[in-house]
Amino acid sequence: xxxxxxxxxxxxxxxxxxxxxxxxxxxxxxxxxxxxxxxxxxxxxxxxxxxxxxxxxxxxxxxxxxxxxxxxxxxxxxxxxxxxxxxxxxxxxxxxxxxxxxxxxxxxxxxxxxxxxxxxxxxxxxxxxxxxxxxxxxxxxxxxxxxxxxxxxxxxxxxxxxxxxxxxxxxxxxxxxxxxxxxxxxxxxxxxxxxxxxxxxxxxxxxxxxxxxxxxxxxxxxxxxxxxxxxxxxxxxxxxxxxxxxxxxxxxxxxxxxxxxxxxxxxxxxxxxxxxxxxxxxxxxxx
Numbered sequence: 001x002x003x004x005x006x007x008x009x010x011x012x013x014x015x016x017x018x019x020x021x022x023x024x025x026x027x028x029x030x031x032x033x034x035x036x037x038x039x040x041x042x043x044x045x046x047x048x049x050x051x052x053x054x055x056x057x058x059x060x061x062x063x064x065x066x067x068x069x070x071x072x073x074x075x076x077x078x079x080x081x082x083x084x085x086x087x088x089x090x091x092x093x094x095x096x097x098x099x100x101x102x103x104x105x106x107x108x109x110x111x112x113x114x115x116x117x118x119x120x121x122x123x124x125x126x127x128x129x130x131x132x133x134x135x136x137x138x139x140x141x142x143x144x145x146x147x148x149x150x151x152x153x154x155x156x157x158x159x160x161x162x163x164x165x166x167x168x169x170x171x172x173x174x175x176x177x178x179x180x181x182x183x184x185x186x187x188x189x190x191x192x193x194x195x196x197x198x199x200x201x202x203x204x205x206x207x208x209x210x211x212x213x214x215x216x217x218x219x220x221x222x223x224x225x226x227x228x229x230x231x232x233x234x235x236x237x238x239x240x241x242x243x244x245x246x247x248x249x250x251x252x253x254x255x256x257x258x259x260x261x262x263x264x265x266x267x268x269x270x271x272x273x274x275x276x277x278x279x280x281x282x283x284x285x286x287x
Contacts, residue, residue, distance in 0.1 A: 001031045002271045003279055005063070005082055006194060006229060006257025009035055011043030013135040015262030018047035021270070026056035030271060032283060034082045036063035036194075036257075039098045040131055041086035061286060062086045065194060066098065067172075068180040071216055075201045077193065079180050080229065082255070083286045084189035091187040094175070099131065101173030106132055112168035113137075113157075118146065134158045135264045137168075150264060160201075181224040190285060192227040192255050193220070197239050210242055217250055227253030227282060233268055234259065244278075253282045 008014035009021055016024070018035055025033040035047045044062035051060045063082045070077040084091060113120050118141075126136035138153030147153045157168045175183075184191045196213065197203060217228070230243040231254070247254045256272035256279065259265070 001276055001279070002028065002273055003030060003032045003256055004258050004260065004271050005032070005034045005061075005192070005255045005282075006036050006065070006080060006232075007033065007260040007270060008037050008065075008262075009043040009047070011035075011040060012037035012131045013133040013261060013264055015264055016260075018043040019050040021260075022047050022050040022056065022058075022060060023054070024270060025060075026051070026054065026058045028271060030058045031279075032059040032061065032286075034061040034063035034080075036065040036080050036082065038065050038131055038133060039067070039102060040064065040095055041084065041091075044086045059283075059286075063189070064091075064095070064184075066180050067174055069174045069176050070199065071177065071220075073212070074199050074216065076198050077174075077177070078195060078198075079177075079184070080192040080194045080255075080257070081184035081187065081189040082192060084184060084187040086187075088187035091183050094179070094183040098173070098175060102131065102133075105170050105172035108170040109134075109137065109158075109168050112170065116166065116168070135261070139264065177220065178223050185224060190226040190253065190282075191224060192229055192253070193217075193225060194229045194257065195232045195234065195259065196228060196230075196243055197232065197235055208239060208242060210246055214246055214250065217246065217252070221250060221252065225252070226285075227255055229257050230254045231256035231272060231274060231278075232259070233257070233272065253285060254278060255282050 009018045035044050037043055041064045061083045066079045068077050068079050123140050138150040141147045141153040156166050160169050181191045228247040230247045231240050256274045260268050260270040
């Protein structure tokens with residue numbers, strides 16, 4: 001069966017509108033899909049309304065993806081909230097705090113570009129919603145002939161390890177793990193770790209250190225983490241097997257996600273093919 005519990009629309013840094021994502025999932029016979037834009041759930045109303053109006057058979061869920069504190073010794077933790085109530089006042093206030101931090105970081109990035117003589121005029125128009133993100137900066141660079149691709153924009157300017165002479169990357173505020181999980185639970189959602197392969201940067205070269213991941217996932221379970229995106233589009237076969245085994249051993253719910261962004265990540269297709277046995281426990285919790 002085809003599902004996708006991790007995808008992005010024009011409400012953050014994707015290039016497909018929520019209505020287009022809903023139509024595509026329904027046309028391709030998806031069993032379920034959650035829209036998980038970065039730091040906002042503004043596109044979920046459009047997604048759910050389109051699904052209701054067309055009476056799609058696919059089950060659609062409101063979601064969000066948050067960048068949160070990674071934990072001691074780790075580098076990057078993205079938390080998915082799936083099955084949330086996007087109108088929840090406490091969640092909306094929490095997301096506003098995150099958006100304010102993102103905007104403050106963006107001003108520092110723009111200042112770094114100005115120091116390089118790059119004015120980035122019109123960058124605001126690249127964000128279709130409130131969230132202006134690094135892929136928008138990278139696309140601006142490509143559109144204005146400063147790079148040949150979005151990837152080159154990231155590599156040269158927008159990563160922590162970009163060359164020192166051109167690096168414009170800046171860190172931003174990340175909410176504490178407990179606060180983020182509580183905000184998702186308070187809005188009726190399930191809290192799921194996205195793409196655990198990126199938890200440590202060095203794992204891309206050295207491979208995943210599953211013993212360390214297990215120790216930290218045990219701690220996270222104690223503070224309320226519900227699930228792990230064990231099947232992820234960019235995983236190797238070995239990583240899929242490793243994270244499925246780890247999540248199963250620790251008693252986590254398991255999900256699958258593509259991290260679809262449309263033409264901003266052109267090699268990634270919407271949808272993940274999974275067995276019913278694999279995804280059924282998660283789907284039952286969302287019922």
